[in-house]
Amino acid sequence: MSQVFDSVSADRVDIDTFMTNKVPLPVATKIKFMNHVNEEHQDELAMFVEAFANTKVGDELMVQIAEVYRDGLLLQTCAQPLASLSIDDLTNHHAKHEAVNRYFIEFDNLIDETVTIKSQYIHLLQVASKKLGKLAIKQQERYFTVVDGYYASPNMFRLIVTAPADTPLNQAGYAYLFEVNADTSNTHQPVRPQEKLQRYYTLRKAWQDADSQTVYGWIDTYIHGDTPGGNWARASQTGAQIKSVRDYPEKVAHLTDGQCLLICDETSIPTVANFLEEWHNPIAPIVIAVTNDAADLDYLNNLELSEQLTNTSNFKQENITHIVNTTDLDLTDTILSTIDTCLNDNAISIDKVWGALEASDAKTLRRQLKSKFSLPRQDMVMKVYWRSF
Numbered sequence: 544m545s546q547v548f549d550s551v552s553a554d555r556v557d558i559d560t561f562m563t564n565k566v567p568l569p570v571a572t573k574i575k576f577m578n579h580v581n582e583e584h585q586d587e588l589a590m591f592v593e594a595f596a597n598t599k600v601g602d603e604l605m606v607q608i609a610e611v612y613r614d615g616l617l618l619q620t621c622a623q624p625l626a627s628l629s630i631d632d633l634t635n636h637h638a639k640h641e642a643v644n645r646y647f648i649e650f651d652n653l654i655d656e657t658v659t660i661k662s663q664y665i666h667l668l669q670v671a672s673k674k675l676g677k678l679a680i681k682q683q684e685r686y687f688t689v690v691d692g693y694y695a696s697p698n699m700f701r702l703i704v705t706a707p708a709d710t711p712l713n714q715a716g717y718a719y720l721f722e723v724n725a726d727t728s729n730t731h732q733p734v735r736p737q738e739k740l741q742r743y744y745t746l747r748k749a750w751q752d753a754d755s756q757t758v759y760g761w762i763d764t765y766i767h768g769d770t771p772g773g774n775w776a777r778a779s780q781t782g783a784q785i786k787s788v789r790d791y792p793e794k795v796a797h798l799t800d801g802q803c804l805l806i807c808d809e810t811s812i813p814t815v816a817n818f819l820e821e822w823h824n825p826i827a828p829i830v831i832a833v834t835n836d837a838a839d840l841d842y843l844n845n846l847e848l849s850e851q852l853t854n855t856s857n858f859k860q861e862n863i864t865h866i867v868n869t870t871d872l873d874l875t876d877t878i879l880s881t882i883d884t885c886l887n888d889n890a891i892s893i894d895k896v897w898g899a900l901e902a903s904d905a906k907t908l909r910r911q912l913k914s915k916f917s918l919p920r921q922d923m924v925m926k927v928y929w930r931s932f
């Protein structure tokens with residue numbers, strides 16, 4: 544079970560003595576993990592402090608992993624950086640700023656050749672989410688069987704699959720980490736663990752057949768050339784078994800009320816499509832959809848809206864704005880000016896944000912929207928869904 548040493552409510556000398564006896568993990572083992580989590584998973588670190596130290600971290604503070612040890616994480620809270628800081632400044636921010644509080648969160652198992660930091664971090668996530676009554680990542684094997692495959696729009700390939708009986712039917716954004724080079728034929732050639740390639744794909748929609756009770760789902764994959772994810776989807780023939788090793792519930796609980804802004808590209812459009820089919824929030828959302836091919840907007844135009852949104856006059860025409868991305872477009876500037884136009888035209892303000900884009904765009908936009916809307920941490924979700932190499 545995770546233990547916490549709190550430098551404020553516990554004896555400060557105790558945590559300092561406790562920490563001086565510890566040897567941090569070598570830099571090569573931890574640096575990528577620390578940078579990634581510190582930049583992109585602030586909300587999870589704040590959740591650890593809330594779950595294990597019973598302390599809510601105010602929005603004026605940020606939580607950082609200050610160090611990683613074999614047996615746990617040292618977290619510290621410090622003042623939020625100014626939104627205008629560059630990425631380099633942000634990376635060095637925690638080193639430059641006085642820690643406000645420190646917390647040591649103990650792993651379930653010691654890190655060694657067989658136990659990874661990632662596995663221990665995911666375990667902490669599961670324990671913390673459970674404690675706070677939130678949906679958590681599940682490390683479990685799931686098997687789906689391909690029934691059919693076709694293009695849902697010019698560049699979106701849809702697999703129809705049968706899914707395990709306990710698959711969530713109404714949780715928009717629920718995703719799975721698929722092994723995309725596993726053998727799906729009947730020859731079952733083993734794939735060596737170091738060669739395994741994994742990609743997240745969202746359960747675009749799930750439903751249960753009333754007669755057979757079989758659960759069916761759609762998995763929509765953006766096809767953009769010769770890449771492992773797209774090749775896997777297109778090569779998955781009827782009858783093939785596809786395997787996921789992790790369930791990932793998307794962070795969407797904040798969207799149930801208030802004026803929401805949804806921002807997606809081809810990788811997150813399946814999640815937004817599912818939101819719009821399941822939308823019960825009395826206020827219709829503003830949607831910004833970015834695609835490389837204008838024809839992929841058909842993907843949203845063709846969907847069946849929730850009853851709530853069907854009763855909103857001209858929802859698709861007035862609330863969905865489409866941006867066609869090109870190599871010379873400054874995407875985040877274009878998204879920001881599109882938001883400004885929507886807000887001015889409709890005289891509204893934004894209460895909640897959910898978006899998922901490419902890593903550098905997501906990071907830039909997250910900073911810009913944070914300073915623009917000053918939303919609490921839990922109401923401002925801007926995710927990284929893919930990385931440009």
Ligand SMILES: Cc1cc2nc3c(=O)[nH]c(=O)nc-3n(C[C@H](O)[C@H](O)[C@H](O)COP(=O)(O)OP(=O)(O)OC[C@H]3O[C@@H](n4cnc5c(N)ncnc54)[C@H](O)[C@@H]3O)c2cc1C
Pocket residue numbers: 718742743744745746763764765766767770771772773791809810811813814927928929930931932
């Ligand atoms: C929680 C979650 C849910 C997701 N759900 C979906 C989903 O439902 N459908 C879906 O299609 N994707 C989804 N993604 C993203 C998906 O996992 C990535 O698109 C995938 O990693 C890209 O894999 P790839 O094998 O096609 O390309 P990679 O091997 O990642 O990249 C190969 C090359 O393609 C470029 N590239 C990769 N992605 C894009 C892109 N989107 N646009 C332009 N160039 C690109 C890269 O820069 C690189 O040069 C999700 C991601 C997350 C984290």
